[in-house]
Amino acid sequence: MIALQYLRKKKLKAPVLGLLATLMLGSVAAMGVITPESAAASQTYSGVGTWFDKVGGRGGACGIPPAQIESKNFVALNVWDMPNDFAASPSARPIPADKSNIKGMYDNGRNCGRWVEIKLSDFCSVANGGAPGAGICRGGTWKPDKYNGASLKAVVTDSCGDGNEWCRSDRNHLDISRYGVGQFTMPDGKPAGDLIGAGAWNNRKIDWSFIPAPNYSGDIKLAFAEGAEKYYAPLLISNLPNGIHGVEYFDGSTWKRVAKTTDNGQRFDIEASNAARTSYTIRVIDADDKLLNGGREYTFGRADCAQGSGKCGQSQIYNPVTYTTRPGSGG
Structure with missing residues (x-):
């Protein structure tokens, strides 16, 4: 790294015609202070x-x-x-x-x-x-x-x-x-x-x-991370058109939101869709807090290194999975 400058955010100066809209945004936005959320x-x-x-x-x-x-x-x-x-x-x-x-x-x-x-x-x-x-x-x-x-x-x-x-x-x-x-x-x-x-x-x-991601094409990429096995499914999600705020997984009867316990923003510990833990179905929530692609569902099996009771070793940090999709309800 090289040196840098601390620059406080400039206060917003709204024209008279925009004053009412500025006030409606609340005092935080009017002062030019934007929270991460x-x-x-x-x-x-x-x-x-x-x-x-x-x-x-x-x-x-x-x-x-x-x-x-x-x-x-x-x-x-x-x-x-x-x-x-x-x-x-x-x-x-x-x-x-x-x-x-x-x-x-x-x-x-x-x-x-x-x-x-x-x-x-x-x-x-x-x-x-x-x-x-x-x-x-x-x-x-x-x-x-x-x-x-x-x-x-x-x-x-x-x-x-x-x-x-x-x-x-x-x-x-x-x-x-x-x-x-x-x-x-x-x-x-x-x-x-x-x-x-x-x-x-x-x-x-x-x-x-x-x-938005420039010149975006294709779809998201999925891979199991190191340590993945039958009872533990850390999933890496990349090639996103608009970031990621969360993941929902289908547990066989209902959709559930993954509870994040780390700040690794593109890694989610998901659960399987069947009792044998051989199949997974997820949908992604983007940075606008909307279901990606209208709630498109992504279904896939376990990583090759984790078939049976196997476990992805520490050298297997990225284990791609091939998925199928189907349209979602967008709900």
Whole structure:
């Protein structure tokens, strides 16, 4: 990572004709303070961008292994919203409801699998680290350059939970993959090139928003994770058109919502649809809290490595399953 700037969200300035609508949104929105739960595709967030080399071999916080991430352009969102508080372990993860005020944009994994569009603004004139409490862009100034307005589309696959200035003091900070930093496109459509190599990064102010998955085609991808066996079915869900807020499984008689116990936003422990535990049927709830594809049902068997009483070993971190679908009721 390189250094970054803490930029507080600008207050919204509604025109007179829009004042009534602004008031109807409530005092929170009127003040320009957006909670993670209200994160919407139409909202623009202002913060700063850093970069990181890669997610861990077993996957980032969202749970998807590197080889299975939809794009090399990916980002991490902040776990915490705790300016100037750099405690090593501020709270358990997932963050409990009684501490929801310290949730960052990662939102306990609820923003995993969503896409963002990032636009560059000013950069810091000097490179500096994210030492806790030392400030951001210290010893330098923010300056515009020819890269202002360059853009990048990237998928959320990880979280920034470190106790540094970046991950605590800028709620809208994005940590961008090193590869992604070299893939920005200028407003005229030309490649921006390697901004880090050109000395034009040093962390930059950014504006970003959630967007639908660009050029989306096909359907979701499913795989059992390591440890899967007859009585334990951790499922990884990726290639999402609009993120994922939950999963429902059919237990043979009714639909039930998976109870999340971790903040691995794309990993869900599901139950089987039959007593023999050989068949599973699920449906997905997207980031708009709507059933994906009108409630489309996905049915599949156990992972090959988990047939009988077998268990997917620790080296088997991604075990694809082939599914069949049928239209859902959308209810």
